[in-house]
Amino acid sequence: MRTKAILAIIAMALFSLLAAPAWAATVGSPYYNAVRADNPLVYYGFDEAAGPTATDLSVNGRNGTYGNTYTLNQASAYTGLGTGVLFNGGNVAVPALGGVYSSLTLEYWIKPTDLGGGGFRTLYNRDGWNTGWVHNHLWAGGAGGASKPMEFSLAGANPTDQFPTGAIQLNTWQHVALVYDASAKTIMQYLNGVAQNPVTTYTTALSADLSGTGHIGQWDGSSRPYLGSMDEFAVYGTALTATQISAHYSASTQTANLDVPEPATMALMGLCLAGLGRYVRRRR
Numbered sequence: 555m556r557t558k559a560i561l562a563i564i565a566m567a568l569f570s571l572l573a574a575p576a577w578a579a580t581v582g583s584p585y586y587n588a589v590r591a592d593n594p595l596v597y598y599g600f601d602e603a604a605g606p607t608a609t610d611l612s613v614n615g616r617n618g619t620y621g622n623t624y625t626l627n628q629a630s631a632y633t634g635l636g637t638g639v640l641f642n643g644g645n646v647a648v649p650a651l652g653g654v655y656s657s658l659t660l661e662y663w664i665k666p667t668d669l670g671g672g673g674f675r676t677l678y679n680r681d682g683w684n685t686g687w688v689h690n691h692l693w694a695g696g697a698g699g700a701s702k703p704m705e706f707s708l709a710g711a712n713p714t715d716q717f718p719t720g721a722i723q724l725n726t727w728q729h730v731a732l733v734y735d736a737s738a739k740t741i742m743q744y745l746n747g748v749a750q751n752p753v754t755t756y757t758t759a760l761s762a763d764l765s766g767t768g769h770i771g772q773w774d775g776s777s778r779p780y781l782g783s784m785d786e787f788a789v790y791g792t793a794l795t796a797t798q799i800s801a802h803y804s805a806s807t808q809t810a811n812l813d814v815p816e817p818a819t820m821a822l823m824g825l826c827l828a829g830l831g832r833y834v835r836r837r838r
């Protein structure tokens with residue numbers, strides 16, 4: 555009877571180790587694999603314990619640099635997303651993203667505390683304002699109003715400021731994808747993997763120029779701050795499909811796949827099993 559009780563305790567200990575959240579970072583999670591499979595130009599997981607380097611998780615080595623007021627180690631929406639960053643007048647400086655693209659996708663998780671009723675809340679902004687340069691903000695004070703605060707702008711396009719359909723929630727984590735297609739003259743917003751309709755259209759659209767530096771979280775690194783948390787920021791030089799974006803969102807929620815023990819957990823399990831083995835041998 556005593557043996558059964560001890561075995562039950564050991565089994566419960568092993569189960570609790572297996573069930574514990576295993577990922578302190580994005581790397582290796584289903585979301586990470588889904589994003590990387592679609593060849594992002596840059597991909598920040600914001601999993602660093604400390605700045606100033608924001609590691610690019612794509613294959614392109616475009617590390618960013620945290621600046622001004624930011625706080626790392628923020629709880630994210632799902633375990634497989636690791637941790638995120640809280641911006642409160644902070645930013646990440648982003649290097650040039652390669653060139654000019656006829657299609658573009660911006661993707662990130664955000665938990666905003668302000669939707670921009672008083673002005674731009676910069677999500678991603680190429681520094682400066684010339685033909686084809688991309689800017690993306692929350693701007694509830696703009697023409698879209700509070701129901702369509704997401705703004706995507708491209709210098710030289712008509713209209714300049716676009717407000718894709720779909721409400722952004724305050725103080726709530728949400729997955730956002732913005733897909734710009736210059737050939738189709740459209741900008742489309744996906745929220746939590748679902749396409750928001752109707753699709754916003756341009757009269758004149760231009761290729762998006764990302765050949766220069768930019769910033770996440772602040773306009774040119776010093777003003778118009780995004781207020782709130784962000785995680786898993788990625789930019790693609792292609793128009794991701796509805797299927798791809800839905801798959802990314804679904805991958806983020808696959809916590810069942812995340813219960814893969816870390817090395818430290820494996821070592822603890824090994825000690826438990828060794829102890830169990832010695833105990834059973836002694837009882838024989």
Ligand SMILES: [Ca+2]
Binds near residue numbers: 599601630636786
């Ligand atoms: Ca993360």
